[in-house]
Amino acid sequence: xxxxxxAPKGFKAAGVYCGIRKNKTKKDLGLIYSxxxxxxxxxxxxxxxxxxxxxxxxxNVADGRARALICNSGIANACAAGGLDAARGMCLYxxxxxxxxxxxxxVASTGVIGPSIPMEAVRKGIPVLVEKxxxxxxxxxxxxxxxxxxxxxxVSVSFEAGGVTCMMGGTAKGSGMIAPNMATMLAFITTDAAxxxxxxxxxxxxxVQSSFNMISVDxxxxxxxxxxxxxxxAAGNKLIEDVSGADxxxxxxxxxxxxxxxxxxxxxxxxxxxxxxxxxxxxxxxxKSARILAKSVVDSNLVKAAMFGADANWGRxxxxxxxxGAEFDPFGVSVSFKSAAGEIQVCEGGAxxxxxxxxxxxxxxxxxxxxxxxxxxxxxxxVAWGCDLTYDYVKINGDYRT
Amino acid sequence: xxxxxxAPKGFKAAGVYCGIRKNKTKKDLGLIYSxxxxxxxxxxxxxxxxxxxxxxxxxNVADGRARALICNSGIANACAAGGLDAARGMCLYxxxxxxxxxxxxxVASTGVIGPSIPMEAVRKGIPVLVEKxxxxxxxxxxxxxxxxxxxxxxVSVSFEAGGVTCMMGGTAKGSGMIAPNMATMLAFITTDAAxxxxxxxxxxxxxVQSSFNMISVDxxxxxxxxxxxxxxxAAGNKLIEDVSGADxxxxxxxxxxxxxxxxxxxxxxxxxxxxxxxxxxxxxxxxKSARILAKSVVDSNLVKAAMFGADANWGRxxxxxxxxGAEFDPFGVSVSFKSAAGEIQVCEGGAxxxxxxxxxxxxxxxxxxxxxxxxxxxxxxxVAWGCDLTYDYVKINGDYRT
Numbered sequence: 156x157x158x159x160x161x162a163p164k165g166f167k168a169a170g171v172y173c174g175i176r177k178n179k180t181k182k183d184l185g186l187i188y189s190x191x192x193x194x195x196x197x198x199x200x201x202x203x204x205x206x207x208x209x210x211x212x213x214x215n216v217a218d219g220r221a222r223a224l225i226c227n228s229g230i231a232n233a234c235a236a237g238g239l240d241a242a243r244g245m246c247l248y249x250x251x252x253x254x255x256x257x258x259x260x261x262v263a264s265t266g267v268i269g270p271s272i273p274m275e276a277v278r279k280g281i282p283v284l285v286e287k288x289x290x291x292x293x294x295x296x297x298x299x300x301x302x303x304x305x306x307x308x309x310v311s312v313s314f315e316a317g318g319v320t321c322m323m324g325g326t327a328k329g330s331g332m333i334a335p336n337m338a339t340m341l342a343f344i345t346t347d348a349a350x351x352x353x354x355x356x357x358x359x360x361x362x363v364q365s366s367f368n369m370i371s372v373d374x375x376x377x378x379x380x381x382x383x384x385x386x387x388x389a390a391g392n393k394l395i396e397d398v399s400g401a402d403x404x405x406x407x408x409x410x411x412x413x414x415x416x417x418x419x420x421x422x423x424x425x426x427x428x429x430x431x432x433x434x435x436x437x438x439x440x441x442x443k444s445a446r447i448l449a450k451s452v453v454d455s456n457l458v459k460a461a462m463f464g465a466d467a468n469w470g471r472x473x474x475x476x477x478x479x480g481a482e483f484d485p486f487g488v489s490v491s492f493k494s495a496a497g498e499i500q501v502c503e504g505g506a507x508x509x510x511x512x513x514x515x516x517x518x519x520x521x522x523x524x525x526x527x528x529x530x531x532x533x534x535x536x537x538v539a540w541g542c543d544l545t546y547d548y549v550k551i552n553g554d555y556r557t
Numbered sequence: 558x559x560x561x562x563x564a565p566k567g568f569k570a571a572g573v574y575c576g577i578r579k580n581k582t583k584k585d586l587g588l589i590y591s592x593x594x595x596x597x598x599x600x601x602x603x604x605x606x607x608x609x610x611x612x613x614x615x616x617n618v619a620d621g622r623a624r625a626l627i628c629n630s631g632i633a634n635a636c637a638a639g640g641l642d643a644a645r646g647m648c649l650y651x652x653x654x655x656x657x658x659x660x661x662x663x664v665a666s667t668g669v670i671g672p673s674i675p676m677e678a679v680r681k682g683i684p685v686l687v688e689k690x691x692x693x694x695x696x697x698x699x700x701x702x703x704x705x706x707x708x709x710x711x712v713s714v715s716f717e718a719g720g721v722t723c724m725m726g727g728t729a730k731g732s733g734m735i736a737p738n739m740a741t742m743l744a745f746i747t748t749d750a751a752x753x754x755x756x757x758x759x760x761x762x763x764x765v766q767s768s769f770n771m772i773s774v775d776x777x778x779x780x781x782x783x784x785x786x787x788x789x790x791a792a793g794n795k796l797i798e799d800v801s802g803a804d805x806x807x808x809x810x811x812x813x814x815x816x817x818x819x820x821x822x823x824x825x826x827x828x829x830x831x832x833x834x835x836x837x838x839x840x841x842x843x844x845k846s847a848r849i850l851a852k853s854v855v856d857s858n859l860v861k862a863a864m865f866g867a868d869a870n871w872g873r874x875x876x877x878x879x880x881x882g883a884e885f886d887p888f889g890v891s892v893s894f895k896s897a898a899g900e901i902q903v904c905e906g907g908a909x910x911x912x913x914x915x916x917x918x919x920x921x922x923x924x925x926x927x928x929x930x931x932x933x934x935x936x937x938x939x940v941a942w943g944c945d946l947t948y949d950y951v952k953i954n955g956d957y958r959t
Contacts, residue, residue, distance in 0.1 A: 204879030204887045234908050268872025269909035378876055464955030470670025474780055477606030485606045506636050507671035546948045552859055553866030
């Protein structure tokens with residue numbers, strides 16, 4: 156079993172049902188705890204409408220330190236009466252039960268926007284949660300933060316720092332990945348490496364650019380999106396104090412892998428999705444253009460619906476490139492589809508080329524499909540991940556609250 | 558019967574099946590002809606990838622004059638081999654059959670991106686089309702340009718200019734209205750008023766801002782979107798040469814009505830749509846912010862899916878406002894839902910308020926629903942139109958080409 160956020164030394168986790176949800180069979184409250192103080196770094200939604208837990212977490216990690224993380228599912232605690240008090244209350248209950256400071260607690264929520272969190276249920280649930288804390292609790296935590304996710308998302312990797320083997324673990328929850336205005340995305344990453352908080356924040360900011368941001372998590376985001384990294388130093392490596400040197404590089408590589416793997420899991424588990432779509436753009440003017448182009452294709456409803464239908468409708472790919480806003484030569488575009496069933500080119504020089512429809516169909520029927528786009532001879536390349544647009548997406552979102 | 562583009566004096570139209578489509582029961586070629594030379598104004602897609610007909614039309618209306626308009630459905634003539642030759646050929650065949658100059662012909666196409674137009678079928682079809690030209694042909698033309706539209710869209714209004722009663726008629730075809738990356742939108746408007754071409758273009762540019770652009774036709778558009786106005790002066794009014802004075806005001810009001818009516822028809826007939834959604838934003842800093850906010854809500858998949866499910870999930874409205882990029886105070890937002898079944902407020906001061914779910918459901922089950930949003934005390938107001946996200950949208954776009 157993947158230990159997820161409990162893979163690194165000194166971290167415990169747990170998940171319980173405390174009564175926030177109507178459905179008693181689904182956990183709704185999760186806790187991560189570190190035996191020692193952690194360096195903490197966070198990135199948040201850029202949505203102007205932000206949930207109360209983000210406001211409280213901003214206060215609590217302003218000093219770059221945290222020891223515990225509480226997260227509920229079922230209610231987003233956004234646009235809710237008494238939201239700030241509820242978020243602060245959650246931190247306070249955790250602090251009392253663990254004997255730490257409330258200012259060292261990170262708080263996150265996901266679920267329906269509007270309703271208020273039933274604090275009595277949370278107050279009673281937190282001691283139970285603390286009681287259940289264990290180094291085997293990663294899976295329980297992961298399932299406690301799920302909303303419409305169909306599987307718990309966990310990953311862990313090891314890396315070397317100062318001659319010491321360090322571990323990094325992560326978990327995430329999705330997300331109607333179908334469009335930038337997705338449901339809440341939450342991701343929590345733990346490591347037993349020792350890092351300066353400022354260095355940790357720099358690494359996190361850079362890592363999200365090529366991972367979570369390429370599944371539209373930043374800029375166009377829900378009211379609750381949040382990504383937190385906790386580093387407790389239990390591995391005993393020499394403190395990583397700057398971004399030069401092999402130790403930082405190894406840590407940063409590991410962070411990149413964890414972020415990319417979680418991002419792909421989120422995309423693959425997009426609401427109602429039947430397949431993972433990976434869009435690879437090359438030959439763009441620069442990496443910024445490449446990212447805009449790749450995201451425009453992966454966000455296109457018409458492309459997503461065509462992928463659901465295994466329809467090699469490459470014209471919609473060109474259309475999405477065209478309205479992305481990025482500069483490129485329409486007559487320099489080539490497009491191929493690729494999967495476990497093979498690869499087929501369908502467009503060259505911005506125009507269609509004859510191709511075997513049956514072979515294309517076979518390729519697009521796989522559950523992981525790559526759309527390979529070259530827009531010229533530039534150096535810019537980027538990868539974006541998404542999923543197809545299906546009947547189930549409509550069903551799930553047609554009446555999410557009931 | 559609404560005479561549409563034939564409502565104004567001196568215009569004839571026709572529509573036939575010529576063999577561009579496989580399905581012989583659906584017309585695929587339409588023609589509008591004016592007995593006298595017209596002032597012509599056009600707006601085009603801002604997509605970087607543009608179809609050949611747009612390139613040719615730009616050349617032909619550069620002098621602000623046109624007498625005929627040819628449009629096919631079934632094939633977009635975009636990213637197609639020999640596209641420019643095909644578009645020029647269509648103009649040439651029309652010119653020969655009508656005895657006019659090919660430089661006075663507007664050409665448009667809509668359909669699948671990639672394939673080339675079967676010119677032999679078009680060459681044979683155009684004389685038949687010219688033979689069928691009649692002042693009763695507006696309906697035939699409207700049906701000939703349809704793709705996934707479920708009904709032909711026509712409108713006509715009258716207005717006064719220089720003591721003369723002038724007519725204006727219009728038709729349009731949609732559009733997967735579900736997202737900015739919609740299918741092709743084409744609109745053609747005729748009037749027997751006499752206007753200077755420059756004045757006509759100014760009026761058109763202004764009119765689209767509060768109509769077609771509010772259903773996401775500009776900026777984020779298909780490769781083929783195009784809107785053309787032809788004014789032939791058959792009404793005998795004094796030439797409208799500038800934008801001051803009552804004559805221009807009356808013309809501009811009529812143009813605004815025609816554009817708004819066609820826009821609403823397009824939204825209501827969005828692919829798979831079961832209802833028209835009208836988003837009214839008020840209290841914004843300025844009209845630009847109001848438009849951004851209204852479009853962000855009407856473009857939100859999560860809002861669209863909620864409307865399909867008649868689910869009063871107002872949190873998704875706030876979410877869409879929040880990521881729109883426009884400035885506003887999240888704590889100054891109020892939201893109400895309104896339809897023939899009544900009106901209900903669900904959000905005030907950026908937070909939820911208690912409301913009767915059954916009443917909300919009844920309101921949202923109507924086939925025309927208004928989402929009323931106030932974001933503060935500013936002067937900026939705007940209206941955007943869209944439709945719900947349904948199973949049928951996915952079905953239609955899952956395998957559009959077959």
